[in-house]
Amino acid sequence: MKMKRKWTPSTRFMLIILYFEFIKETITVPCPASLHTANDVKRCPRNKLEWNARAARLNCSSINQTCVDPSLFEYHCVLNKEGNQLLEVCAPSKHIHEQKCTEFNSFGKLIQASVINCSDALITCPDAYRSTEMYKYQACYDVVYQSTRNEEAHCSSRSTEGKSHLGIAVGLNGEVKCCSGYKWSNRTRLCEKCTPGYTGPECAYSCIYPYYGEDCFKECDCQINLCDHQLGCTPVYWFNNCPHQPEYEEPAFTNTWKQRRDFR
Template sequence: MIFTDNVEKWSTSICFAVLTMIPQVHVSAYTQCEYSLVKVNYVRDCPTDAVSWNKAAERMDCQSIKQNCSGLNPQQHVFQYHCVVNGWMNATLEVCAFNRSILGYCTEFNTRGAMIQDHYATDCTDHEPPCPTSYNSAEAYKYPTCYHMARQNRLISQENPVSSTARLVENTVMMFASIIFGVLI
């Protein structure tokens, strides 16, 4: 009986030790939400003025999407219309998601993470017109050079599909390497 008690205590200690070694990842419920994937439309062009942006927002009707990602304060965190670039910077898409503060980069929608985020490869503070060092993601239309860059990248990848496939493979390998490295730390 003593042996069984010791094994049980030992296994409980090991489980606790293993669980404390696993990195805890907390993603704010106010940014990531799988319900954003309900309405994702790839579009040729995004609106570049407030009037057309508001018309597109009415058409998408983001407030009608039932979601439970708002946490304890759903009045402050509602889905909003966004038209942004994708993670590969070669397409534009419309999506209903929580808005974020973007810190001087183009705004992207990460389809894997189901969230709006900064596209860190594209600093837009030196574009014309420049984006500010901090802006609301739901106002991305004010910085259309991000859309133009995505369109140019799309045209380049259509002209040279081999290099775009190689870039995609390279980006995927880098992403997995980053994840593995992050888990090991």
């Protein structure tokens, strides 16, 4: 005759705690505040240093929200729900299972597992990982990068009016638009290159630290709070530490004053 197992009160209490912890990790409550923080980006951090730098810049814990404790409202750089764009967003983190990439669902207003998996990548996603560790699995980002490269491969040197000009992209469906890194100008009726510090489609994205300048190719060698996405290291850093100081041009009014003085 089998004896019925009796659970002590303390054991029952621990089982209840474990059950709710499991529910918390597998079911994420929607957070409307996350939707207002979501922004498309051209590139996500490639390592922990870049991830922490972007997290510091967005400062998610300072955002007013009532979903979770401020310390649990964390920076993410993940796929969108369609899997064709990268975005930065502040949201409660989540455990992702079954070797899936991580996405932010704008309809559900939450972080969740994507339909895209990275089980065949060079560095595969594990069976379970935190959504805030997405940078470790660059194959998920490569899905978007490859899609962007395929589109940009159709860039030609013709404008919509047949004039010779770089920056025009012809999509697979025949649609004509500006290449990434260019922006349409209603004044010139041409695609014009992004100003330094900006990149991406329609120049909508600023450079991600530590990169700055034209096409975000240059790299700051100073701390994030001293790196301007357009100019690089700020003057405070230039004058004290940087071996290559920027050229300084005197304002126009100073030159005019000199001319008047010389004339006298």
